[in-house]
Amino acid sequence: MTPAPSPQAFSPGSATLIFLPIKGDSAETTFAQGAAIALSDGVTAAVRSADSNAVFFNGEAIDLPPVERIVQRLAPTNVEVHLETPLPLGCGFGVSAGCALTTAFAIARQYDLDLSREDLARIAHRAEVESGTGIGDVATQITGGIVYRRGESGPFDCVPLPIEVGELFYCVFDPISTKEILADPKFQRTLHEEGQRAMNWLAVHHANLTMNDLMNRSLEFAEQTELLTDARVKRTISKARSLSGSATMVMLGQSVLSTIQTDQEIEWRPCTIDVQGTRWLS
Secondary structure, three states: OOOOOOOOEEEEEEEEEEEEEEOOOOHHHOEEEEEEEEEEEEEEEEEEEOOOOEEEEOOEEOOOHHHHHHHHHHOOOOEEEEEEOOOOOOOOOOHHHHHHHHHHHHHHHHOOOOOOHHHHHHHHHHHHHHHOOOOOHHHHHHHOOEEEEOOOOOOOOEEEOOOOOOOEEEEEEEOOOHHHHHOOHHHHHHHHHHHHHHHHHHHHHHHHOOHHHHHHHHHHHHHHOOOOOOHHHHHHHHHHHHOOOOEEEEOOOEEEEEOOOOOOOOOOEEEOEOOOOOEEOO
16 A cells, blocks of 8 residues: 555544533434543544545554545545544544544545535534444534533534643553443433533533542542443542542543553553644644
8 A cells, every 4th residue: 555645634632521411313413511621642634535435544444434424425536544543442532533523624625625614523523423433522622622512502512611731641441332331221311410410510610620620520420420440440540649640531431531640550641632623734
């Protein structure tokens, strides 16, 4: 295979800390309220015309339904899509959403499509919802920063929170099957109750939050919903907090986001907050 073309678009990763699914009868009315952070580690995409459609993820051919929907919707010809990211799939960092968004942006750039950032975000959100791979990350990634997803008027009703924070760190243990968890009726009831409680808290406190406040409330949410079950994740969060850091579970994945690194036995990756959101590259 010939070398991949230069990246045309970038989307930050998305670390969800609190979420409340809103299930509607269309993609436009299906989304997730809550709070999330757009991370400097994210996804780049490049596209070029090809004899047949193909998607490559870090150099390997892959089936990514939301990306395939984007290609079918936007590409005027067959294309190769080349996606690169240091983030793992299925571990809570919105990688499928980032892949869909950057693919939409790259196709728009490659073929000079008359579509705005907002147009492309809506198309990517629809692809995520229809593929069953996510309902909230696109809104975080297109907004950038630390995002309060109010969702009062739809999926893109988001407010960046004025929280000051320096470097962040994350570590990954295992993926979680989002579909399996969200399909459990008992969990759905618990998630609705705890998600609504967390949203009520955000509505009251969002204007004056610190990172410690948000991490602590996120951890409470993870515990009350019984998402926090993995012993390694629990142990890592506890260690970070014992060292005067703030830490929480990244949802949905067996991953930890922290303001400090703990022991060297864990592979921590540093990152910062991306305030620009998904964008075209020069």
